[in-house]
Amino acid sequence: MARNVSLPQYPPTRCVGCGAPYAPELHVVVDATERPDLVQRIKDDILHCAICPHCGVIMSFGMPLLVYRPGEPVPVLYSPVPIANPQQRDMHAEMLLAALSRQLGPDWDDRLANDVYVVERDRLPEVVDVNPDLLAGGRDPSLRHAMDLFLHCSSWEQARAAVEAHRDLLLSREAEIVLRRGIDRTHDNGLDDAVATLTDHLAVLRECRERGVAAAFAGRVDGSGCTPKAWRVG
Structure with a gap:
C-alpha cells in the first residue's frame, strides 16, 4: 500500500471576514513527487492560503514548511516562518524532520536530516523544483565555473x-535564476552597464533554449572567428 508522505495540519481558525470558524487544510510537509499540485501552489506562493468556506475571504497563514524531493541532489528543503526567531526556526525544523521521519517510516534515512537546505520563503517559489546547490552559496561550483566562462570571455565565439561545452548547466533553470538575481542585484546598485551585459547574456541563453545554439549566436558573430561582444548586427 502506498504511503502518504505529505502531511497537512488543520488549525482551528476564525475568519477575519465573517467571523465563522473553520479548519483549513495547510500542508507543513510536502512530498514533491507525490503531490506536484502542492509544488505548483508553492510556486504560485499560495500553499499556506485558505479560502473561508462561508464568505470566500482569503487568509494567509504563517507556517513552516518542509519539502521532500526524493532522488534529487538536495532532497530536503526547509522554509521557516518569515517572522520566526532563530530558536523557533530550529525548533520547527526539528519538528518537521521528526514528522517526515514518521511519514516515511522504514524509508527514512538519517542522512536526510544532515542534508537540509534552508531557503527563505520569498525565495522558495523559484527554487522548489531546481537544484539549489548550483546557485550562489551552494556546494556545487560547476554552474559558477561555467557561468564565468560564458560571461567573462571576450568574443561571442568563445561564449x-x-x-556547447556546458549546455546542461548554462541552459538550465538554475542558470536563469543566477542571471536574474545578478540583474536585480546590479540594478539595485545602479550598475547600468552590468545590467545591460547580464540582460544580453540572459537573452542569449533563452534564445539557445528556444531556437538552438547555432541560431542564437548567428546574429552575434561577424564571420571573423573572434567577434567582440560589443559588436552587433545592424
Missing part, C-alpha cells in the same frame, strides 16, 4: 563554445 558559444562555453554554451
Whole structure:
C-alpha cells in the first residue's frame, strides 16, 4: 500500500471576514513527487492560503514548511516562518524532520536530516523544483565555473563554445535564476552597464533554449572567428 508522505495540519481558525470558524487544510510537509499540485501552489506562493468556506475571504497563514524531493541532489528543503526567531526556526525544523521521519517510516534515512537546505520563503517559489546547490552559496561550483566562462570571455565565439561545452548547466533553470538575481542585484546598485551585459547574456541563453545554439549566436558573430561582444548586427 502506498504511503502518504505529505502531511497537512488543520488549525482551528476564525475568519477575519465573517467571523465563522473553520479548519483549513495547510500542508507543513510536502512530498514533491507525490503531490506536484502542492509544488505548483508553492510556486504560485499560495500553499499556506485558505479560502473561508462561508464568505470566500482569503487568509494567509504563517507556517513552516518542509519539502521532500526524493532522488534529487538536495532532497530536503526547509522554509521557516518569515517572522520566526532563530530558536523557533530550529525548533520547527526539528519538528518537521521528526514528522517526515514518521511519514516515511522504514524509508527514512538519517542522512536526510544532515542534508537540509534552508531557503527563505520569498525565495522558495523559484527554487522548489531546481537544484539549489548550483546557485550562489551552494556546494556545487560547476554552474559558477561555467557561468564565468560564458560571461567573462571576450568574443561571442568563445561564449558559444562555453554554451556547447556546458549546455546542461548554462541552459538550465538554475542558470536563469543566477542571471536574474545578478540583474536585480546590479540594478539595485545602479550598475547600468552590468545590467545591460547580464540582460544580453540572459537573452542569449533563452534564445539557445528556444531556437538552438547555432541560431542564437548567428546574429552575434561577424564571420571573423573572434567577434567582440560589443559588436552587433545592424
